[in-house]
Amino acid sequence: MAPIVTDSEQPFTLSVPQSDLDFLKKKLELVRFPDELDDAGWNYGVPLSDMRRLVTHWKDKFDWRAAEADINLLPMFTRDVTVDNFGTLNIHYVHQRSEVPNAIPLLFVHGWPGHFLEARKLLSYLSAASPDHPSFHVVAPDLPGFGFSEAPTKRGFAAHQYAEVLNKLMLALGYEEYVYQGGDWGHAIGRHIATIYGHKHLKAWHSNLPIPTKPTLFAHPLAFLRDLLPYSRTTREGLRATAEYRATGMGYLAEQSTKPQTIGYLIADSPVGLLAWIYEKLVEWSDSYPWTDDEVLEWVSIYWFSRAGPAASLRIYYEMAGGSGRLEKGAAKGAKWTSVPLGLSYFPRELFHLPKWWAPTLGKVVYAEEHDEGGHFAAYEQPGALAEDLRRMFGRRGPAYGVVPGKNGYASIGSRREAVNSQ
């Protein structure tokens, strides 16, 4: 069935006003750098030499118009989506259809400091047609307050609302039933979509940042008992990496979940401030990804030129924590275990390395894959590997094959009866 294009869908072309580019240039010319300790390396944050180099490149070399033109080759749209008690938000998204008519509709959801472009490299993999693997129609939106989506103007836009706006987007595109892939906030939101719309609309989901909770005896007895045994070295190393992130890598999160407006002034006004704030994570959270200066600046420019401004993107932390400052509790609040099939991918340089046998606390895990390369931005760093995981999960021999009735992702329907995964 062709997607229903309602009145409000508009094709979207990115076209940053020249005055905005001129303004940025003026600010780049006036950047005032801080000092730095001798031999600081990355111990205190982003090194000064990286920042000087990037600012110079941004000011003198980086060609935004060329980047913009490339982005505009993507099939992008906007449409109005109404959210209960929040009015209408104009949402920006990539909608890449496959040639395969019954490709599986897949919603890809980014996190922070990510955006819709994180899906870029995945698009061709996922929408490619082949007898050997399933194909997907991919929808990659900008979350409200990110990229080129509007931001909510009232307080309280949290888990329920994110789930609602995304589900409504998929319905508006004619995808009554769909699957999902996400990491970072995409993981948290996936849990909530599964809780609220699981089975009815969301048929299966996949996360590359599993954040499970510790198993309890009654809810997950086997996992609980396994937890009592000594941890293997790999698990211990993973827990150590997690502990390190928690000890030294969460300042951004503490500030953003408590005082997003205050930190917002810094990153809205200062290009170098915004650059440092994001670049720190691009480097620390990826698995030695060989960022080019152009890649970094394109990524950060999306934030600089974003529709609602960079400060708006931080509020997801505050709202999901319910203003309590306790994000981990807040983000999962209301999310329930569901039997919606769940696939997980473990990348070694991801921030959380909780024991794998805790995963069943998240949902009905039907697929899990471990990788030996890749970090937090899996779709960007390891698109082939991530795509492969999705293909295996949803492929003919996969555990989530045919979850979306009538859309198994293949051009020809098999002569034998389709096996539809039980719900």
Add this chain to the structure above:
Amino acid sequence: MAADKAGAEQPFTISIPQAELDLLRQKLVLIRFPDEIEGAGWDYGVPLEDTRRLIAHWKDAFDWRAAEADINLLPMFTRDIAIEGFGTLNIHYIHKRSEIAKAIPLLFVHGWPGHFLEVRKLLPLLTAGSPDHPSFHVVAVSLPGFGFSETPKKPGFAGRQYAELVNKLMLSLGYDEYVYQGGDWGHAVGAHLATHFGHRNLKAWHSNMPLSDKPKLFSHPIAFIRNLFPHDKTTREGLQVTAEFLSKGCGYMTEQKTKPQTLGYSLADSPVGLLAWIYEKLVTWTDSYPWTDDEVLEWVSIYWFSRAGPAASIRIYYEMMGGGSKDRLSGTKWTSIPLGLSYFPREHWRLPKSWGATLGKVVMRSQHDKGGHFAAFEQPEALADDVRKMFAKGGPAYGVVAGKDGYA
């Protein structure tokens, strides 16, 4: 008595180069403001309305040169101080002598986001001579990386180094024995100073931010037992406030103690960013202090125009807290030099009073019903009064500095 490894004193005048003022102005003209949630108030951080107003004032009305001229009326100096392993740092300070020859030498140490000017209102009070209360010679230092002091260039400048530096400053001024007043980092530096130089040079100290760990059975048995009993209502409320601060008001601290360089880029580059970052504390940490725009902008300008830049000031968190791995009192010891504590109601650390015993030999406790974190600035009379009481004739720390009891 001779100055120990310290250079010659130079009188100091602030004279910010015009080019700096011009750059600031250029940036103020190009400020890009964020959006704001409707009805946000102070819930999400500094309100946009406040920031817009302050920026407009900074750009069009605030007169830095007038403020500068006023500050220059204070007796300010610089001198080089050598710190083991860190070379020489040129340190800025106020040194106001009392007319009373035997006034008690007192070192005042600020915190973050404070600076040397926090002592301003205290100076005339502490240096005043009277038969009814002691008088003090006051030294108010700009900590390294703050105000007009140089900043260390190498990693690892922490408790021991801060103590060494301020002690050497006092020795270089001829004050072999002295007393001390501080809050915020001034409190932590006081604890390190007492540990390394207590008795020998530091004879007594006073803090308006009593922050310490809870008592342990073997070291402070009475306080420990007292702490086991249910706390009274005021104490419970205080603990609630502290918990609230820790869960909702510590984002700045978490970032500063782990990634000061990353945050530093925006503080150094963005006037509105620096303003918001500091102003949030000036308002949320004070007891409804009626800040004027000029007061706020003068305060923030000290950071904007600081010698080492604003990013240097936040490194104290990283160094003192081991990049997130230890607490700021780590390495300090209980000492028996007299300690006075002042409790102000809107301070954000509101721990049970019995915990103060773990810091040192508490000889005086004053409870106030007005005032917050920036006590010297908000409640100078009350604070001066506490300090005077502590060292007065008949007071618990009278005459601790030999031959200098503060009276004519």
